[in-house]
Amino acid sequence: MNRVNVRHRNGEYDVVIGAGVLAGDHLRNAIGTRPAVIVTDVNVAPAWLGQLHAALPHAETLILPAGEAAKTLETVESIWSLLADRNFGRDAVLIALGGGVIGDMTGFAAACWMRGIDFIQVPTTLLAQVDASVGGKTGVDLPAGKNLVGAFHQPVAVLADTDTLQTLPEREYLAGIAEIVKVALIADEEFLAWLETNAVRLRERAPDAVVHAIHRSCEIKAAIVMADERERGQRALLNLGHTFAHALESITGYER
Numbered sequence: 074m075n076r077v078n079v080r081h082r083n084g085e086y087d088v089v090i091g092a093g094v095l096a097g098d099h100l101r102n103a104i105g106t107r108p109a110v111i112v113t114d115v116n117v118a119p120a121w122l123g124q125l126h127a128a129l130p131h132a133e134t135l136i137l138p139a140g141e142a143a144k145t146l147e148t149v150e151s152i153w154s155l156l157a158d159r160n161f162g163r164d165a166v167l168i169a170l171g172g173g174v175i176g177d178m179t180g181f182a183a184a185c186w187m188r189g190i191d192f193i194q195v196p197t198t199l200l201a202q203v204d205a206s207v208g209g210k211t212g213v214d215l216p217a218g219k220n221l222v223g224a225f226h227q228p229v230a231v232l233a234d235t236d237t238l239q240t241l242p243e244r245e246y247l248a249g250i251a252e253i254v255k256v257a258l259i260a261d262e263e264f265l266a267w268l269e270t271n272a273v274r275l276r277e278r279a280p281d282a283v284v285h286a287i288h289r290s291c292e293i294k295a296a297i298v299m300a301d302e303r304e305r306g307q308r309a310l311l312n313l314g315h316t317f318a319h320a321l322e323s324i325t326g327y328e329r
């Protein structure tokens with residue numbers, strides 16, 4: 074397994090990267106018998122919810138609609154409603170199983186429930202593994218703009234199982250590759266050269282190449298986030314390409 078350590082103003086966490094991470098004891102060890110809710114979506118649940126539930130049989134599950142159009146306060150309210158219904162308190166843990174949308178909403182729900190509880194990220198897309206899983210940006214969209222409401226709330230652990238990428242649709246996979254290229258462009262010429270040399274193997278999802286690309290991207294992002302957690306300066310580098318694309322998402326009603 075590969076690990077990237079991320080330190081922040083309230084503590085630190087590890088991003089654990091590799092094939093079979095979810096089959097290990099990471100979740101059980103991190104959560105034990107604490108009350109837990111696995112939050113996921115209708116696309117991811119059939120593939121991965123069973124494995125998480127086997128590791129945490131006592132956990133509640135909440136299956137949300139998929140896609141950016143569902144990243145709303147109303148959807149997050151359904152997470153809070155479940156927590157309220159079960160009388161969950163500050164010892165509860167939320168587990169975000171899915172892509173960036175699920176991670177952003179679950180993290181935001183955790184940031185606000187009783188003014189802040191723990192959450193764990195289990196990113197299942199390449200984009201979420203290299204971007205949303207590091208740095209603690211959480212939130213929802215408004216009709217007026219993307220991510221306008223949110224909080225910086227860091228996860229307590231991130232489990233990036235590369236097995237989840239083998240069934241990812243090509244377009245989703247390439248969105249993650251584009252993000253990896255962006256990270257190399259802004260920070261590491263040597264990594265950019267490595268990406269050019271290994272482009273075909275990455276495109277074919279060769280496991281060792283994929284793990285290296287995720288590991289190096291997370292290292293670079295972690296270094297930037299640790300230097301500027303609240304985006305007062307250099308963290309804005311990570312928005313290269315995002316700002317422009319967020320505007321496109323906004324004007325298409327988050328449907329495209």
Ligand code: GLY
Pocket residue numbers: 204205207208210308311312315
């Ligand atoms: N996605 C950009 C950032 O985390 O700062």
